[in-house]
Amino acid sequence: MQLSSLLDRFAEPETLKMAKLGRELRAQGIDVIDLSLGEPDFDTPAHVKEAAIKAIQDNWSHYTPVPGFLDLREAVVTKLKRDNNLSYEPTQIVASTGAKQSLANAILAITDDNDEVIIPTPYWVTYSELVKFARGKVVEVRTSPESGFKISAEQLKAAITPKTKAFLFSSPCNPSGAVYSKEELTALAEVFRQHPDIFIISDEIYEYINYVGEHQSIAQFDDLKDRVIIVNGLSKGFAMTGWRLGYTASNTTVAKAMEKIQGQTTSGTCSITQRAAIAALTGDLQPSKDMAAEFTRRKKRVLELVGEIPGLSCSEPEGAFYIFPDVHAFYGKSDGQVTIKDSADFSMYLLNTAHVSSVMGAAFGEPDCVRFSFANSIENIEKGWARIKDALAKLK
Numbered sequence: 001m002q003l004s005s006l007l008d009r010f011a012e013p014e015t016l017k018m019a020k021l022g023r024e025l026r027a028q029g030i031d032v033i034d035l036s037l038g039e040p041d042f043d044t045p046a047h048v049k050e051a052a053i054k055a056i057q058d059n060w061s062h063y064t065p066v067p068g069f070l071d072l073r074e075a076v077v078t079k080l081k082r083d084n085n086l087s088y089e090p091t092q093i094v095a096s097t098g099a100k101q102s103l104a105n106a107i108l109a110i111t112d113d114n115d116e117v118i119i120p121t122p123y124w125v126t127y128s129e130l131v132k133f134a135r136g137k138v139v140e141v142r143t144s145p146e147s148g149f150k151i152s153a154e155q156l157k158a159a160i161t162p163k164t165k166a167f168l169f170s171s172p173c174n175p176s177g178a179v180y181s182k183e184e185l186t187a188l189a190e191v192f193r194q195h196p197d198i199f200i201i202s203d204e205i206y207e208y209i210n211y212v213g214e215h216q217s218i219a220q221f222d223d224l225k226d227r228v229i230i231v232n233g234l235s236k237g238f239a240m241t242g243w244r245l246g247y248t249a250s251n252t253t254v255a256k257a258m259e260k261i262q263g264q265t266t267s268g269t270c271s272i273t274q275r276a277a278i279a280a281l282t283g284d285l286q287p288s289k290d291m292a293a294e295f296t297r298r299k300k301r302v303l304e305l306v307g308e309i310p311g312l313s314c315s316e317p318e319g320a321f322y323i324f325p326d327v328h329a330f331y332g333k334s335d336g337q338v339t340i341k342d343s344a345d346f347s348m349y350l351l352n353t354a355h356v357s358s359v360m361g362a363a364f365g366e367p368d369c370v371r372f373s374f375a376n377s378i379e380n381i382e383k384g385w386a387r388i389k390d391a392l393a394k395l396k
């Protein structure tokens, strides 16, 4: 049986792999604390659930337009104006089954064979794999904790070649928690002005989980806006990961291209989800604000707990719900049975010894770091980090 060579071009998401390993241990009756997964541990807001129930009762059960219902796209337009002071038309919006699909649509719509896509590290696992999927070339630009894991204008400039097709980043960033300020985006914008053919894919899915102030989109620069593809969705900000609703805002040519791709893959996303999404996007944001406040509390607690562990160094996240400590101080250490050679060994050691799941940094293009989520209760966070502390103390 010969499968497609496409499968050799990209990898399974490490995040999902770790979650699977955690579930397997749990199935054996082991109490595993999951610090690997990237989703809010909150319920979807009540008014959103009610809108979905009403949609079922009102028989919203048919195929939907490929880019989404017009009033959903109008709700996205309203949100972009309200939250980001950005003006779009509904024809520029394409709703999808999640930010992941929106990213796939965007990358497939603009990337040709060997086109270069610049991605600052660390980046969300799926970015590089989607570029490979589209037969593009990933150009990683290493950032560091010293620069707050952000790419500088000089680094960006140096990475651009005649083959550069796009720049792809997230702010707030998964996994580092970096949030680009208006000044930092202004500096990057200046570089993009010198290179008018480069697209900018701006993943803003963690917009509402921001600890340092107002969210800034790179689409705010009027002279760049036409080549920015904003990717956003409801998964993180409204605790709706399973509902599957993402969207893009772009120029109409790119929007039509993405609609064409989606029209031959998934069609329009779930009708019920779309009705609920209108309630989320235009309704009360208090539940999202409450959730962000709780993440702030947990971030503080996690940083206290990590601070008690010798050898773990970690910068404070500015957004999202992860910490991304550097673990290289543990390389070469052993508990007598296992020797830690890299962050993958570190992550597996914690899973097998402390029964805490995390994700190794190599998956995000930063091989010396490990991602730990704090989208879990304070109780589980404290229990998990106490176990991690004990397990690491055994490494000599």
Ligand code: PMP
Pocket (backbone or CB within 6 Å): 038, 097, 098, 099, 100, 101, 124, 170, 173, 174, 203, 205, 233, 234, 235, 241, 245, 246
């Ligand atoms: N972008 C980033 C940075 C993410 O972390 C995630 C989810 N982990 C996504 C996109 C995908 O989100 P969705 O559930 O909307 O597909």
